[in-house]
Amino acid sequence: MSDIGVQSEAIHERAREAMQDAHLQEAYRSSTLRLYTHRLKAIGEVPGFEQLRERGRELKREVMDHLDHYLGQFADNVERQGGKVHWARTADEACALVKGIIQSAGAHELVKAKSMVGEEIELNHALEAAGIRAVETDLGELIVQLSGERPAHIVAPAMHKTRHDVSDLFERKLHSEATEDPERLTAIARRTLREMFAKAGVGMSGANFAVAETGSIVVIENEGNIRFCTTAPRVHVVLVGIEKIIPRLADLGVFLRLLGRSGTGQKLTSYTSILTGPRRPGEDGPEEMHVVVIDNGRIATLADEKMREVLYCIRCGACLNACPVFRKIGGHAYGWVYSGPIGALVTPQLAGLDRARELPFASSLCGACREVCPVKINIPDLLLYLRGQVQERFPSPRPAGSPVSERRGIRLWAWVMKKPWAFSLGGFLARLGFRFLPTSRRGGERAWVTKFPFPPLSNWTSGRDFPAPDPVPFRERWKRISH
Amino acid sequence: MGNHSPKVALFITCIGDQFFPQVGECAVRILRRAGAEVSFNPAQTCCGQPAFNTGYREEARDVALRMLDLFDDADYVVAPSGSCTTMVRVFYPELFAGDPALLRKVERLRERFFEFSEFLVKIMKAEDLGASFPHRVAYHDSCHLYRELGIETEPRKLLRAVKGIELVELQDHRLCCGFGGTFAVKYPEVSVGMAQDKVRAAAEVGAEYLVANDAGCLMHVAGYIHRNGLPLKTLHLAELLEKHE
Numbered sequence A: 001m002s003d004i005g006v007q008s009e010a011i012h013e014r015a016r017e018a019m020q021d022a023h024l025q026e027a028y029r030s031s032t033l034r035l036y037t038h039r040l041k042a043i044g045e046v047p048g049f050e051q052l053r054e055r056g057r058e059l060k061r062e063v064m065d066h067l068d069h070y071l072g073q074f075a076d077n078v079e080r081q082g083g084k085v086h087w088a089r090t091a092d093e094a095c096a097l098v099k100g101i102i103q104s105a106g107a108h109e110l111v112k113a114k115s116m117v118g119e120e121i122e123l124n125h126a127l128e129a130a131g132i133r134a135v136e137t138d139l140g141e142l143i144v145q146l147s148g149e150r151p152a153h154i155v156a157p158a159m160h161k162t163r164h165d166v167s168d169l170f171e172r173k174l175h176s177e178a179t180e181d182p183e184r185l186t187a188i189a190r191r192t193l194r195e196m197f198a199k200a201g202v203g204m205s206g207a208n209f210a211v212a213e214t215g216s217i218v219v220i221e222n223e224g225n226i227r228f229c230t231t232a233p234r235v236h237v238v239l240v241g242i243e244k245i246i247p248r249l250a251d252l253g254v255f256l257r258l259l260g261r262s263g264t265g266q267k268l269t270s271y272t273s274i275l276t277g278p279r280r281p282g283e284d285g286p287e288e289m290h291v292v293v294i295d296n297g298r299i300a301t302l303a304d305e306k307m308r309e310v311l312y313c314i315r316c317g318a319c320l321n322a323c324p325v326f327r328k329i330g331g332h333a334y335g336w337v338y339s340g341p342i343g344a345l346v347t348p349q350l351a352g353l354d355r356a357r358e359l360p361f362a363s364s365l366c367g368a369c370r371e372v373c374p375v376k377i378n379i380p381d382l383l384l385y386l387r388g389q390v391q392e393r394f395p396s397p398r399p400a401g402s403p404v405s406e407r408r409g410i411r412l413w414a415w416v417m418k419k420p421w422a423f424s425l426g427g428f429l430a431r432l433g434f435r436f437l438p439t440s441r442r443g444g445e446r447a448w449v450t451k452f453p454f455p456p457l458s459n460w461t462s463g464r465d466f467p468a469p470d471p472v473p474f475r476e477r478w479k480r481i482s483h
Numbered sequence B: 001m002g003n004h005s006p007k008v009a010l011f012i013t014c015i016g017d018q019f020f021p022q023v024g025e026c027a028v029r030i031l032r033r034a035g036a037e038v039s040f041n042p043a044q045t046c047c048g049q050p051a052f053n054t055g056y057r058e059e060a061r062d063v064a065l066r067m068l069d070l071f072d073d074a075d076y077v078v079a080p081s082g083s084c085t086t087m088v089r090v091f092y093p094e095l096f097a098g099d100p101a102l103l104r105k106v107e108r109l110r111e112r113f114f115e116f117s118e119f120l121v122k123i124m125k126a127e128d129l130g131a132s133f134p135h136r137v138a139y140h141d142s143c144h145l146y147r148e149l150g151i152e153t154e155p156r157k158l159l160r161a162v163k164g165i166e167l168v169e170l171q172d173h174r175l176c177c178g179f180g181g182t183f184a185v186k187y188p189e190v191s192v193g194m195a196q197d198k199v200r201a202a203a204e205v206g207a208e209y210l211v212a213n214d215a216g217c218l219m220h221v222a223g224y225i226h227r228n229g230l231p232l233k234t235l236h237l238a239e240l241l242e243k244h245e
Helices: A008-020 A022-044 A049-065 A067-080 A091-104 A116-120 A123-129 A139-146 A163-173 A182-199 A225-231 A249-264 A298-303 A307-312 A318-322 A324-329 A340-351 A368-372 A379-393 A406-417 A420-434 A457-461 A474-481 B014-019 B021-033 B049-054 B057-067 B082-095 B100-110 B116-123 B143-148 B153-160 B188-204 B215-228
Strands: A084-088 A109-112 A133-136 A202-205 A209-211 A216-221 A235-241 A271-275 A288-294 B007-010 B037-039 B076-079 B113-115 B136-139 B166-168 B209-212 B233-236
Touching (some): A008 A022, A008 A324, A022 A249, A022 A318, A022 A324, A049 A067, A049 A307, A067 A084, A067 A288, A091 A123, A091 A202, A091 A235, A091 A288, A109 A182, A109 A225, A116 A123, A123 A133, A133 A139, A139 A163, A139 A182, A182 A225, A202 A225, A209 A249, A225 A235, A225 A271, A249 A271, A298 A307, A298 A340, A307 A340, A307 A379, A318 A324, A318 A340, A324 B188, A340 A379, A368 A379, A368 B143, A379 B049, A406 A420, A406 B049, A406 B057, A420 B014, A474 B014, A474 B021, B007 B021, B014 B021, B014 B215, B021 B037, B021 B116, B049 B057, B049 B082, B057 B082, B076 B082, B076 B116, B082 B100, B082 B113, B082 B143, B116 B153, B153 B166, B188 B209, B188 B215, B209 B215, B215 B233
Parallel strands (some): A084 A288, A109 A133, A109 A202, A202 A235, A235 A288, B007 B076, B136 B166, B136 B209, B209 B233
Antiparallel strands (some): A209 A216, A216 A271
């Protein structure tokens, strides 16, 4: 799939395609299950993990309720430490700011650490248009960059690719030898990236957390590439969404314990870097540190009291791994950079509900996401809320082949349900009508409808049979058994 | 309870009434056997969940409003469905938020509203209802029942008390079956794919029967089984508790 713009309207087609791709199904099934199982094991080792989740949630609530205060404090402290703060209201503003910083540094190449907000603002495209080459240095991100795709998962961008896929890709794009040995594949990537680290004038990272009290940026990783990006080049640019603020350095312990375990089942990731300002005299590190603070729809989310909770998300990806729908359709089906249950909430907030109105419906509302969320975001409840918003704000769809629009159908249904006589009559008519539909019994007592002529039930019978109504409904049977 | 038999109003649910009336009959017999006096108000239809689930809150409110006055003379209302019980207990307060008078009615209904297995075990303190069923049975935790109402031990207690039963746990028994209300027709391929996983999990543990407490999940899974001519059979818990084999 192309990696520009919001394509969430195509979720139905993409989901269908994904369901037919056995290779992709197995890649998602095995990876999500592995991360899900690792998480379960890791949280089992922490006494009071539940209280930790509560604490994480409380802290996030505190920040969101006083975001102006904490953001101001953070910015003041970044500047006090010698960093420079830039404010971006939109994706375009953020890209222009980054471009400006790179150009004034006289650089033409940029090494990038993994950043979801960087994906969100589509920075690589903006830089490319300005003649600046951005190279992803996270292995998974490098893989999706080379294949011209978006991350398939918040934490594991190349989850949809097998070793074999990566070997092919490296052979084609990096002209390396064919190998499916993960160590050798990593060595190939390392060789390519080392060269880039040595010559790039600017390094870019995201931020897992931004500490208001100290003006520090916290980044966690397993590969060591973020350390390179943030220390080797002369200039370090940080992209940080306004929701990444945490109040105090002491609160970091809560979030680090939550994030590693929820995301990958690790107690801590291999590297945790706390970066406070550029280099001091006599030290290593970048000469300049620029922090680009990005809104891009977050303030509007903050203003919606119900949806504000979405900003609590610490991007661990646990809800994706737990979600039976994500496991089936994968990340790309969601049509933008954020996928899974949290993506179905974030995308409508940041990209606009009008462009993502199918997403809130891409859930069976089973609640597995809420069960694993480290900050206990009530995802199914918010999906239900967004479904309500979709029906209030947009014209009701009329499914192809349907006699009426969905809203008219629901109104008719509601009218029937309000009158017991109409309900009984409806049941009677349905029994009559079902006689004209193709059924099968397979030797059982019950007749099952095999093909419905129009939606919504034609969608049901496209993949399974639908039970014919019982000849005698309960309300009739009750007359015999009421005593 | 003392000597007084609790008056229980049955909420059969719209799907139960039209598609699985035998589940209602079984539930009535079991509730009576457990010592309840059962009534059925024929003015009932649906709890409103299909509209709520799809985002049509006004229409959901319209339908749900009727529910608030239907069961005033009963001590308890019992539904053979975790999902419809969730609609009343969890979603009605949200649906009627901002209307204190209606919220008081909601509160009065909520505190008396129970899911079938929950009511038997928690309120009637009944576990062994005299059933015998010498088969290998797997229980599916339906999502609303388990995650919204927290009911997982009650159905298992009732099942373990059945004579001759061989109760087996599915690998990942809390994984959604893929029904999800209108999700089943909005994302049919995904929904069916999830049913396939559920049926496969049942086959892996060699279950003859898959039991659940929600007609929605059961008609979805059974529809998949029927389409593909598979040997697995499905039962509602109330039906199983009426087996005397």
